[in-house]
Amino acid sequence: MTRVGVVVFPGSNCDRDTLHAVALVGAEPVALWHEQASLDGVAAVILPGGFAYGDYLRAGVIARFSPVMRAVTDFAAAGGLVLGICNGFQVLAEAGLVPGALLRNRDLRFLGRDVHVAPERLDTPFTRALERRRALRLPIAHGEGCYFADAATLDALERDGQVLFRYVRPDGLAAEEDDRAANPNGSLRAIAGVMNTRGNVAGLMPHPERASEAILGSDDGLAIIRSFVDAAGERHTAGERRPTRAPAGVGAR
Amino acid sequence: MSASFRFAVNVLPKPGILDPQGRAVESSLGHLGIAGVSAVRVGRRIELTVEAADEAAARSIVDRLATELLSNPLIEAWSVELQMATSSTSSTASTSGGKASR
Numbered sequence: 169m170t171r172v173g174v175v176v177f178p179g180s181n182c183d184r185d186t187l188h189a190v191a192l193v194g195a196e197p198v199a200l201w202h203e204q205a206s207l208d209g210v211a212a213v214i215l216p217g218g219f220a221y222g223d224y225l226r227a228g229v230i231a232r233f234s235p236v237m238r239a240v241t242d243f244a245a246a247g248g249l250v251l252g253i254c255n256g257f258q259v260l261a262e263a264g265l266v267p268g269a270l271l272r273n274r275d276l277r278f279l280g281r282d283v284h285v286a287p288e289r290l291d292t293p294f295t296r297a298l299e300r301r302r303a304l305r306l307p308i309a310h311g312e313g314c315y316f317a318d319a320a321t322l323d324a325l326e327r328d329g330q331v332l333f334r335y336v337r338p339d340g341l342a343a344e345e346d347d348r349a350a351n352p353n354g355s356l357r358a359i360a361g362v363m364n365t366r367g368n369v370a371g372l373m374p375h376p377e378r379a380s381e382a383i384l385g386s387d388d389g390l391a392i393i394r395s396f397v398d399a400a401g402e403r404h405t406a407g408e409r410r411p412t413r414a415p416a417g418v419g420a421r
Numbered sequence: 422m423s424a425s426f427r428f429a430v431n432v433l434p435k436p437g438i439l440d441p442q443g444r445a446v447e448s449s450l451g452h453l454g455i456a457g458v459s460a461v462r463v464g465r466r467i468e469l470t471v472e473a474a475d476e477a478a479a480r481s482i483v484d485r486l487a488t489e490l491l492s493n494p495l496i497e498a499w500s501v502e503l504q505m506a507t508s509s510t511s512s513t514a515s516t517s518g519g520k521a522s523r
Contacts (some may be wrong), residue, residue: 225465226493233490238518262493269495277439316438316496 170401173200173210175240175256177231182217182253182377189377190214194264194393195401205235206408211241212400215256217309217375227260227312228268237263241345249293249400250369254310257371266364267325268317270310274354278311282386283352285333285360285374286340292363293399294332296372297391301403303340305389306374308353315355315362322357332370333361424508426471426479432492432499433464467491468504476506 170197176183176379177303187197198210202220207213221230237259244265252260260266271278284303287295298304317325327333335343335351335358342356343350351358353373361372376389428492434440442463450458473479483501492499 205448225491229490229493270495271439272439274439276445314439318495325484 169194170212170318170397170404171198171208171210171239172196172400172414173198173207173213174347174399175200175202175213175215175236177202177218177220177234177259179222180218182375185375185380186214186216186253186377189380189390189393190385190397192380192390193397195397200236200237202231202234202384205239205357207236207239207243207345208242211404212251212264212396214396215240216377217254217256220255220259221314223255223258226262228255228260228262228373231255231259232263234382239386241265244364244369246364247368249396249403251294251396252369253395254308254313254373254375257373258312265369266362267321267330268315268359268362269353270373271316272312273310273352275348275352278309279313279352280307281352282306283360283374284336284338284340284350285372287333289329290329290365291332292332292367292370292395294361294363294372294392294395297395297398299391301340301393303336303338304374304392305338305379305386306389307378308374309378310353310373313355315353315357315359315373317356322359324357325362326357328365330363330365331357331359331361332363333372333374334358335360336410350367352393422508423472423474424479424506425478426473426476426503427505428469428471428479428483428505429504430467430469430483430491430499431464431500431502432467432487432497433462435496435498439498464497465491466469476503 172190173187176199191196204416210385249285258270379386379389414420436437443461446460471479
């Protein structure tokens with residue numbers, strides 16, 4: 169059985185939901201405490217949502233320097249699969265493992281509501297179980313979710329296929345950047361999730377684990393978790409953490 | 422001989438970076454009946470004491486902290502002010518214009 173680690177920082181609050189979602193798709197969930205310097209041999213790692221270390225200073229920055237993040241950084245450098253959800257995305261961005269930064273929401277308010285996102289591509293370890301490019305309804309719950317990168321980086325992300333998800337309208341049509349209903353945090357180019365150049369580390373602001381069972385109102389997120397777990401399982405049975413087929417070109421950090 | 426240096430690090434959103442807090446403060450000025458104030462930016466100030474051999478060594482520590490932890494260079498600029506330097510033999514206070522924003 170594929171073992172998938174979920175990091176528990178002080179202040180994480182989606183760790184148990186994420187462990188549960190990992191189990192739902194048939195993997196063995198493994199909680200990884202923030203003070204441990206080893207990943208216990210897991211096949212992949214998820215950084216869950218919450219407010220790691222209280223989000224003091226900037227969301228995600230204190231967590232970046234924790235012992236477990238040193239191990240996660242090494243794991244990612246070796247090609248291991250890493251997914252950051254919400255606060256986990258903020259941690260990955262602060263650590264420079266995915267490009268860009270998450271700014272305060274455009275209208276300053278903490279946003280707890282459902283949004284629609286659509287995958288940009290289906291050939292990644294994070295989206296491969298999605299059937300097609302339809303809109304997924306997922307919850308967001310964040311105060312700092314406004315995706316930012318400079319224009320050159322944004323162009324590179326689009327050119328190299330590193331944009332993983334964008335906020336879209338409920339009918340699945342593309343949303344303009346200033347569409348407050350579809351892109352409520354004001355993310356540049358309506359970007360909701362990105363990958364690194366190598367394609368093995370990704371972050372997204374919406375919460376797939378909170379939409380992983382019909383009883384939660386949507387199970388649209390389960391396919392993202394399933395994609396990740398299946399990809400991790402294949403790599404694990406292959407006996408190594410192989411790098412994925414990296415998109416062409418080089419992007420920002 | 423080591424000395425003690427008190428610094429303030431000012432962190433501000435870089436020019437061009439959306440600063441919704443600054444905008445919110447600016448939009449409240451009308452309620453106070455104040456006109457003619459613009460370009461409000463909201464940042465953060467961190468004060469800290471560094472023990473080091475000399476000011477240059479202390480500043481290099483603060484610069485590293487400012488770059489790696491206190492600011493996110495993608496979105497924020499920082500500057501450092503030396504507020505006070507205290508050696509073990511004499512006590513002097515000095516203020517520096519500090520390092521310019523990067």
